[in-house]
Amino acid sequence: MSEVESGRMRVAEEVSSALAGGGAVVALESTILAHGLPPGRNRKVAASVEDAVRAAGAVPATIAVLDGRLRVGLDGADLDRVCDPDADLAKLSARDLGPALALGRDGATTIASTTLIANAAGIGVFGTGGLGGVHLPAPGQTASWDVSADLDVLGSTPVAVVCSGVKSVLDIAATIEVLETRSVPVLGYRTDTFPAFYRRESRFGVPWRVDTPASAASVVAAHRSRGPGSGVLVVNPVPAEHELDADLHDRLLAEGMARVAASDVRGGDVTPVLLEHFHTASGGASLDANEALVLDNVRVAAEIAVELAAQRPV
Structure with missing residues (x-):
């Protein structure tokens, strides 16, 4: 695969051609491949995810750090490398990008770092x-200071992120x-409640609802028209047929929390x-x-990206 290199980014x-021509591109993270799924299954998912983006009319751009370079768009060999359990890719959040680049480390990008790199690439x-x-x-505490960098990055980076809410843990x-x-608009995609990853609903509502990719794209475009600022969060519930059974979910959560307390796991x-x-x-x-x-x-992200490209003034 040919590449366009600028500074520390390839x-x-x-991807570069699609961006230059005003086409639809969707960023994809690599941490789920390197650290979130078991070997073998992760490589199949890597291919399925990119296929889903293409089927919706957009270009996939899986992001990672390889050979001391920010990589935006990976070929088959790169994806093999990211998914190889023996490759020992570091898990890179936003704070880790500088050290990884300077020290020539390979790494998989989280939501925070993927968002930053995607924005830098356009x-x-x-x-x-x-x-x-x-x-x-943590057990015995009334509040937590452990807050994901995803939230601060989304609050300062104008990228629309499509996800299934946050995990119930x-x-x-x-x-x-x-x-x-952080002034991040939250859009429920065909839902009035904030999803909880494995579960389609939580007890918390969403401030805004959209029911089509076009309406989501219109909100994103209007939000961006105010100038540089926060991103937009689009929360899309897990498909109903794959939702984790409520009783099973609650039992696993209770067991997991008990294990955390017994092992004094923190942070x-x-x-x-x-x-x-x-x-x-x-x-x-x-x-x-x-x-x-x-x-x-x-898929939803790709459909929104296609609508944003179509709505962009010629």
Whole structure:
């Protein structure tokens, strides 16, 4: 695959050409491939996600850091490398990009770092799984200072992010409050409630609802017309047929929280422990839900990107 290189960034020619021609491009993260899915399945999902974006009429741009360069758009060999468990890719949030580039480390990008790189490359729409948020307080605490960098980056970067809300292992109410404080519009895509990743609904509403890609694109365009500022969060519930059973979900969450308390797990280690328990104790049901919602989110993101391209003045 030919590439266009500028400074520390390499953009795949297909992505660069689409952007130059005003076409629709969707950014995709690599952390879900390197750290979120088991080997073998991750490579299949990598291909399925890019296929879903193309089927909706947009160009996929999977993002990672390889060979000391920000890479925007990966070929098959690159995706093999990202999905290889022996490749030892670091998990790179926004704060980690500088060190990784300077030290020549390979890494998979999170929502925060993918958003920053997408914006730097001129990509305005990003499809992913679940947004990071405010963590629940550790046992014995009344509040948590553990807040995902995803929220601050979304609050200062004009990229539209399509996801399935935040995982129920996080503090959903506090997360929604932080989004409001950061002036991030939250759009429920065909829903009036904020989704909780594995579950289609939480007990929290969304301030705005949109029912078509065109209406979502219009909101994004209007928000951007105010000048540089925050991104837009579009929350799209997991497809109904893949929603995790409520009783199973609640049992797994309670068991996972008990395990966290018993092991004195804290900070950023809490969510991985909880999610690993979901994956193993659900018999794979949570992995199926994860894959299904990611595929649906990137489809919606691509449809919004296509509408944004069509609405752009000639």
